[in-house]
Amino acid sequence: xxxxxxxxxxxxxxxxxxxxxxxxxxxxxxxxxxxxxxxxxxxxxxxxxxxxxxxxxxxxxxxxxxxxxxxxxxxxxxxxxxxxxxxxxxxxxxxxxxxxxxxxx
Numbered sequence: 001x002x003x004x005x006x007x008x009x010x011x012x013x014x015x016x017x018x019x020x021x022x023x024x025x026x027x028x029x030x031x032x033x034x035x036x037x038x039x040x041x042x043x044x045x046x047x048x049x050x051x052x053x054x055x056x057x058x059x060x061x062x063x064x065x066x067x068x069x070x071x072x073x074x075x076x077x078x079x080x081x082x083x084x085x086x087x088x089x090x091x092x093x094x095x096x097x098x099x100x101x102x103x104x105x
Contacts, residue, residue: 004041024094062098
C-alpha cells in the first residue's frame, strides 16, 4: 500500500517505514509526531482511490528524526568574459528528516 501526499508544497510517494527529507518544518522537534492530511491518491493492493482534490479521512502519521538537516552545497558562479567580473555564492538547503510511522486510509 502506498499513498501520494503533499507536504509543504511537494508531492511524495509514501509507504510505511520510509524515511523522507522534506522542506524544513518550522517548530518541529526531534521525536515529535507530525500528521499530514493532504493525501492525493491511495493505492491498496491495486485498488486506486483518487482524491478530488484530497482523499477524505486519509492521513500520514510521521515521527521527526532530525529537525534540521542541511543538503549538499550548491555553488552559483557568475562570470562576464573579458571584464574581470567573477562572483561565487554558495547555498545549502535546509531539510527535516521524518520517518513514516503509519498510513491511515
